[in-house]
Structures are given as structure tokens and as C-alpha cells.
Amino acid sequence: MTEATRRERLRADTEREIRQAARALLVERGRDAVTLRAIARELGITAPALYRYYDSHEALLRQLCDDICADMAAVLYADLAADTSGQVGCQVRAVCRGFRRWALAHPQEFALVFASPRDPLGADQFGAVFLSLAGRLIASNLVANHADDDVPEVLHEDLVRFQQVLMDAVSVHGVTIEDDVLNLGKIYHVVQSWVRLYGHVALEVFGRFPFAVSNPEPMFDSMLDQMLSDIGFQETP
Amino acid sequence: MTEATRRERLRADTEREIRQAARALLVERGRDAVTLRAIARELGITAPALYRYYDSHEALLRQLCDDICADMAAVLYADLAADTSGQVGCQVRAVCRGFRRWALAHPQEFALVFASPRDPLGADQFGAVFLSLAGRLIASNLVANHADDDVPEVLHEDLVRFQQVLMDAVSVHGVTIEDDVLNLGKIYHVVQSWVRLYGHVALEVFGRFPFAVSNPEPMFDSMLDQMLSDIGFQETP
DNA sequence: GAACTCTTGTAAACACCGTTCACTAAAACC
DNA sequence: GGTTTTAGTGAACGGTGTTTACAAGAGTTC
Numbered sequence: 336m337t338e339a340t341r342r343e344r345l346r347a348d349t350e351r352e353i354r355q356a357a358r359a360l361l362v363e364r365g366r367d368a369v370t371l372r373a374i375a376r377e378l379g380i381t382a383p384a385l386y387r388y389y390d391s392h393e394a395l396l397r398q399l400c401d402d403i404c405a406d407m408a409a410v411l412y413a414d415l416a417a418d419t420s421g422q423v424g425c426q427v428r429a430v431c432r433g434f435r436r437w438a439l440a441h442p443q444e445f446a447l448v449f450a451s452p453r454d455p456l457g458a459d460q461f462g463a464v465f466l467s468l469a470g471r472l473i474a475s476n477l478v479a480n481h482a483d484d485d486v487p488e489v490l491h492e493d494l495v496r497f498q499q500v501l502m503d504a505v506s507v508h509g510v511t512i513e514d515d516v517l518n519l520g521k522i523y524h525v526v527q528s529w530v531r532l533y534g535h536v537a538l539e540v541f542g543r544f545p546f547a548v549s550n551p552e553p554m555f556d557s558m559l560d561q562m563l564s565d566i567g568f569q570e571t572p
Numbered sequence: 573m574t575e576a577t578r579r580e581r582l583r584a585d586t587e588r589e590i591r592q593a594a595r596a597l598l599v600e601r602g603r604d605a606v607t608l609r610a611i612a613r614e615l616g617i618t619a620p621a622l623y624r625y626y627d628s629h630e631a632l633l634r635q636l637c638d639d640i641c642a643d644m645a646a647v648l649y650a651d652l653a654a655d656t657s658g659q660v661g662c663q664v665r666a667v668c669r670g671f672r673r674w675a676l677a678h679p680q681e682f683a684l685v686f687a688s689p690r691d692p693l694g695a696d697q698f699g700a701v702f703l704s705l706a707g708r709l710i711a712s713n714l715v716a717n718h719a720d721d722d723v724p725e726v727l728h729e730d731l732v733r734f735q736q737v738l739m740d741a742v743s744v745h746g747v748t749i750e751d752d753v754l755n756l757g758k759i760y761h762v763v764q765s766w767v768r769l770y771g772h773v774a775l776e777v778f779g780r781f782p783f784a785v786s787n788p789e790p791m792f793d794s795m796l797d798q799m800l801s802d803i804g805f806q807e808t809p
Numbered sequence: 810g811a812a813c814t815c816t817t818g819t820a821a822a823c824a825c826c827g828t829t830c831a832c833t834a835a836a837a838c839c
Numbered sequence: 840g841g842t843t844t845t846a847g848t849g850a851a852c853g854g855t856g857t858t859t860a861c862a863a864g865a866g867t868t869c
Binding site for chain 2: 469490526532533
């Protein structure tokens with residue numbers, strides 16, 4: 336299995352070092368400090384050598400985005416696993432709080448991944464944990480039934496597509512859902528929850544609330560409560 | 573009144589040209605293309621000359637942010653004025669739709685102003701129109717009364733501060749409000765609306781919805797409906 | 810083991826960037 | 840008319856992404 340040439344191992348090591356250096360520069364000195372020459376300096380090599388590993392500065396930044404997404408997903412999965420309540424509502428809370436905590440602890444990474452007018456990005460990576468959880472949430476059937484009539488007809492086509500994405504995400508984890516459980520009304524509310532979650536976190540990270548919030552955590556928790564209640568959770572934590 | 577020296581006029585002209593060039597570069601080729609040399613090239617002068625007008629590249633970017641905020645505010649005020657219904661609910665809709673339209677038409681500007689992990693920014697400029705409208709909305713008393721008990725105690729202090737900000741913003745327009753009309757419950761819901769509005773717009777501009785939305789406008793309108801309903805608007809448009 | 814190829818690095822160079830500094834020419838002022 | 844203030848230049852410094860030609864080592868083949 337570990338059929339790796341010596342050369343391949345060395346190459347993998349260097350690539351890992353490149354990623355680590357790039358990440359450290361981003362965290363400590365911001366996006367503009369992630370420079371090919373600075374990375375090379377960190378590794379004790381010259382800048383053109385990096386072109387043996389990445390086609391361009393932009394390609395390296397893309398890789399950096401993917402790494403960030405993967406790391407964040409790992410953190411969120413850990414938060415999810417740390418919840419032993421067995422209640423889906425608590426799991427949702429754990430992951431949402433984890434997302435906020437991660438974003439506040441990694442503002443530069445958050446900005447790069449979630450707030451750049453760029454190409455598709457590593458959306459696959461990032462969304463996985465949310466999709467999986469959202470799918471499980473819906474499958475648990477603890478969510479109140481929202482009539483499909485609530486959602487505008489124009490959205491049906493898109494929501495059906497998202498429905499398929501969700502079912503695929505869940506089936507990867509070995510769970511299968513019947514169509515009628517995963518109805519459009521629920522899916523619509525999941526999307527709306529993502530809007531609120533993302534909105535609050537981004538506003539907090541970027542400091543764009545319309546006034547100075549001295550302690551945003553209770554505001555977040557309060558929003559989370561209302562969000563879960565809107566979705567239809569009646570569990571009491 | 574127009575006691576301007578010839579030199580002062582020339583200086584003002586040049587400064588305006590600098591801003592225009594910077595703005596055009598941002599719009600057409602992105603944030604990283606807004607370089608001192610590129611701006612100077614556009615004006616037919618050399619880069620160091622720009623230091624007669626701005627202390628640094630960063631200072632010029634800050635000025636650019638302020639300009640963007642001012643322009644956006646003008647657009648939103650125009651959208652507001654274009655609504656002749658006289659109904660506050662319709663005005664709120666007009667401004668929120670205007671915000672979305674502006675953000676989609678100016679993604680680079682939006683990213684620079686609303687999604688950068690930076691200093692305070694020209695928040696004064698940008699928020700003014702929202703504050704004014706939110707204040708009027710609340711003052712119109714069409715909003716259902718939300719009990720103050722709904723909002724967590726920890727938030728009271730912050731919300732009271734925001735209450736003052738709102739009342740100041742409204743009083744600038746010659747309207748005064750009694751304290752009991754502008755209660756904390758309402759204010760809390762205004763903040764929550766901002767979270768959802770910003771969340772949707774940012775997700776759309778940055779393409780970070782969890783699936784491909786082919787036509788996001790009805791989704792936005794649908795969210796707007798629910799937002800207004802949550803706030804307590806019963807007007808029918 | 811010699812000859813060969815492939816891989817990984819270097820050094821030099823190009824064009825661009827922000828910024829500083831000495832300097833000039835023109836405008837404004839007294 | 841002489842002086843000061845101002846807006847510009849050009850050269851330079853160290854930084855950037857990227858390309859190119861080249862060297863040295865690792866792996867492979869005979």
C-alpha cells in the first residue's frame with residue numbers, strides 16, 4: 336500500500352511544508368503576505384522552485400482554500416462527535432456554534448474561503464459537514480412538516496436539485512430517506528437557516544453590525560434558538 | 573462662497589480623477605489591480621505624484637471605501653424616493669431590493685466594503701440610510717409589539733445603545749420618537765433582519781449557497797416577505 | 810559501473826509593485 | 840521682483856510573480 340518511492344516521499348514532505356508555510360503566513364500576516372517568495376524563504380529554497388509544485392500563485396491559493404475547508408470540516412465533525420446527547424437539535428447547535436467559533440478564531444481563513452468573489456471554490460469540501468448534518472436533521476423527522484405550498488413555485492426546481500444533493504450526502508453515511516420525509520418545505524427552511532447562520536457569523540467576523548455589540552455570543556445563541564424553533568424543533572436542551 | 577483658488581480647483585479636479593481611476597480599476601479588474609502606478613498611468617502622471625494627495629496606498633483604498641459607501645447610500649435613497657406608495661413596508665422592500673441589486677451589480681465594491689477583516693471602515697456612511705429607514709419603520713408603529721422579554725437580558729445594554737443610535741439617526745430627519753414606541757423587542761428584530769438581509773446578499777454575491785440556485789431573486793423576495801412578517805408587518809403590497 | 814532520463818533545485822532576468830528622496834518648474838504671495 | 844509653496848519628475852531600493860537556461864542529484868537501463 337505504502338508503495339512510495341524515496342523521491343515521492345520527499346516531494347510529499349516538501350508539498351506539506353509549502354502548505355504549512357502558506358497557512359502560517361495567512362494566519363499571522365494576512366492574505367497579502369502569502370507570497371511565493373515568503374513561502375520559499377520559510378523553506379530555505381528559492382521562489383521559482385515552487386513552480387515544480389504549483390502552476391501559479393493563484394493555484395497555490397486555491398489549494399490553500401481547500402486545505403482550510405478540510406480543516407474546518409474536521410473541527411466541525413469533532414464538535415459534532417463531542418456532543419453525546421444523541422439529540423439532533425443539540426448536534427445542530429454544536430455544529431453551528433463550532434462554525435462561529437472557528438470563524439472568529441480564523442478570520443483570515445474565513446474571509447478567504449467565504450467572502451471572496453471567486454470561482455466555485457472548494458465548496459465540495461466545506462459543505463459536506465453541513466449537508467450531512469442537515470440531511471440527518473431532516474431525516475430524523477423531528478422537524479415539523481412545512482407544507483410545500485409555503486415555498487414559491489419558482490424555487491421548486493432548485494430545491495428539488497438540492498434535495499438530491501442532500502439525499503446523496505446522507506446516503507454516503509449509510510442512511511436512506513424516503514422522498515416524502517425530505518419535502519421541499521423543510522429544505523427551504525434549511526437554506527434559510529444557512530442564510531441566518533452565515534449572516535450572523537460574517538457580520539461578527541467583519542465587524543459590520545450596525546452598532547457595537549459588546550458580547551455577541553448571547554445574540555448568536557438567541558438567533559440559534561429562534562432558528563431551531565422556526566425549523567420546527569421542539570426539543571428542550 | 574466659491575472662493576477657490578485656481579490651484580485649489582486644479583487640485584480638486586486631480587483628486588476626483590484619482591478616485592474615478594481607482595474606482596474603474598476596482599470594478600473592471602479587481603481589488604489587486606488598484607495600484608498606485610496603474611492609477612497614475614491612467615492620469616498621465618507618475619506614481620510618486622499621488623503621494624501629494626494620499627499618504628499611502630492604504631489611505632487611498634480607505635478613501636475608495638468611503639466613496640463606495642456614499643455612492644451606495646445615494647442609490648438606496650433614490651430607490652427609497654422612487655417608491656411613491658407611502659407605505660413603510662413597501663419602502664423597506666424597495667431599499668432591501670436596492671441593496672441586493674447594488675451588491676450584485678458591484679461585487680468587487682461589496683467585497684471591499686462589507687467583507688474585509690479591517691478597521692472600523694466608513695460604517696457611518698453606509699449605515700446611515702439603513703438606520704434612518706429602520707428608525708422610521710419603527711416609529712411608524714405599524715410593527716407589532718414584541719415584548720422586551722423575548723430578548724435575552726445580556727443584550728439589553730447593547731440594544732439600549734443601538735436604540736440611542738436609531739433615535740439620533742431619525743431625529744436628524746426631524747422626527748422624534750417616544751421611548752416606549754422604540755422598545756427593545758423591535759430593535760432586536762431589526763438587527764435580526766439585517767442579519768438575514770446581509771446573509772442572503774453576501775451568499776449570493778460570493779456564490780456560497782449550498783447548491784446552485786438558478787434564479788435567486790424569488791428566494792430573496794420570499795425571504796423578504798417572511799422577514800417583514802416576522803417583524804410584524806401586515807400590510808399587503 | 811556507465812550512460813541515460815527525469816526531477817528538483819538554482820541564478821539571472823523581466824516587468825511590475827509601494828515608497829523615498831533630491832530636484833525642477835510653475836503658481837501664489839508679499 | 841524675489842520668495843515661498845506646490846505639484847510634478849526621475850532615479851533608486853527592496854519587494855512581488857513569472858520565465859528561462861542551466862546544474863546537480865536520483866532512478867533507471869543496458
